[in-house]
Amino acid sequence: MTVATPPRTQEQDLPVVPVRHGGRWVAAAAIAVLVVWVVGSMASNERFQWDVVGEYLFSEQILRGLGNTVLLTFCAMLLASVLGTIVAIGRLSENPIVSRAAWTYAWLFRGTPAIVQLLFWFFLAALVPTLGFGIPFGPTFFQVDTNTVISAFTAAILGLGLNEAAYTSEIVRSGLLSVPAGQREAAKSIGMTSGQSLRRIVLPQALRVIVPPMGNETIGMLKTSSLVIVIGFTELMTSASQIYSRNYQTIPLLVVAAIWYLALTAVLSIGQYFLEKRLSRGVAGQRTVVAK
C-alpha cells in the first residue's frame, strides 16, 4: 500500500500569501463616501446657519445651562450611587424586612415616570406644608416651611437622584451577584465580618461589572436632566429652547445643545475607559502592570 507523501521539502520553501481582507477596503471606501457626503452637505447647507451656531456656542446663557447640566448630573448620580448601593445591599440582606423594603423602593421609583417624581418633589409643600424633626406623634424639635427647603434645585436632585437610585440598585445588585461565592467564603475563612468582606473583597470586584452600565446611566442622565424644565429649573436644553423661542433660530440652537452634549459624553467616555482599565486588575486575559 502506498500513500502519496506531500512534497514537504518543496513546500517549506514556498512563499506564503496572507488572506486578503477585501471587505475591509470596500467598507472603508463606502464609509468615507458617506462621511464626506454628510459632512459636506451639512457644512454647505446654509439653513444650518453655522454662523448662528458659532455665535451662541459660548454664549453666557448656554454656558450657564451647561454648568447646571453638569451639576445636576453629578449630584443626581452621586445620590443615586450611594443610595442605589445601599438599596442593593438591602435587597441581598438576610433580614426579610430590609430586603422587602429595598424591593419596594425599586418598584416604586422605577415604576413611576421621572417627570411625575420631579413634579411631586417640587409640589411637596402642597401635600406637606411644613417639614419637622421630632418624635412621631410626639414633640417636634425643629420645623421649617417646606417651600424654603424644596427649591427647584433640590426638587430636581431629589426627583432625578431618587429615580436613578432605583435603576442603580439593580446594577449594583447584579455586580454583587457576579462575584463568585468562593470569594465571600474565603473572606469569612480568614475571619472577616460580612461588612469587611463586602468593603474589601466583594465590592471592589463587583465594580468591574458595575462601571460600564453606570457609564451608560450617567450619559443618559446628562440628557434626562433636561426633564427639569417642568419645574422651571434651567439647564443646557432649557437654555437653548429659551433662546430659540425668542429668536426662532431653532435648528442652530439645537445644534449648539447637541455639540455640548456630545462633548460631555466624550469626556465621560474617556473617564470610563481609564476607570475600567484600573478595575481590570487581576482579570485573566488582561495584561496588567505587575506591582512591586
Next chain:
Amino acid sequence: MNEPLLRAVGVSKSFGAHEVLTDVSLTVAPGEVSCIIGPSGSGKSTFLRCVNHLEKVSGGQLWVDGERVGYRRKGDKLYELREHETAKRRADIGMVFQQFNLFAHKTALENVIEGPVVVRRRDKRQATERAMALLERVGLADRAGHYPSQLSGGQQQRVAIARALAMEPKLMLFDEPTSALDPELVGEVLDVMKDLAREGMTMLVVTHEMGFAREVADTVHFMADGRLVESAAPAELFGNPRHERTRGFLSKVLA
C-alpha cells in the same frame, strides 16, 4: 492524654429533607494529621465546613480548642454567637479550598497580608515581612507581585496555604486541596502540606490522594453516605479495612 483540639460528637447536617451528615463523631489531637477519605457526596466537605461554621450543624456538637462551635457558654446557658464572634473564632482556623478562592483583585502578597492587616490589625510593614517569609516557605517569594490569574493552579493553592498560615491558625482545614489541579501540579502542593505536617501543624484534610493519606496521616477516617464508617491508622485502614464498604471503596481507588 491531651484534650483534643477538635471534637465532634454525633454531628448531623440536613439541607431541607436531605440529610448529608449522620451522627459523625471524631477527635483530632493537637499536632495530629487526620485525613477524611470517601466517595464523592459522602459529606466529607460538609463536615469540614461545619468545623469553622461555614455551615451550621443540624444536630450534635463540635468543639474546637475547648470552645463549642457556634455558641458561647455563659453560666448554664449556651448563647448562639453573633456574627463578629463567629468571625473571631474563624480567624484561628485556617481553611484551604478546592478552588483556591484567592482574592482575584489582589496580588499574591496582598492576599497573604489581607487577614493580618484587616482582621488582626497588624502593622502593614510587619505583616508584609511575615507574608514574604511565608511566600518564601511555599516557594513563591518571586511571585509576590503576581495576580492569581497570572499563577498556575498549584501556585495559587500554595499562596492560599500561605494566606491561611498568615493568621497563625491552631487548626488547618483542607477541602480537597489538589482535586482541581492538573496532575503534574499536585506534587508541589502536597509537598508544602507534608512540610506543615512535619512542623507539627494540626491538620484535617479531606482528600482523594490516598498516597498522601497513607504517608502523612496519623489517622484516616473513611466516610460514606454521610456516616463515619471507620477510623484507623493508615497502615491499619489501608492494609486491613474492617468494613465491607471501606474494602469496596479502597479496591476501586487503589486499583
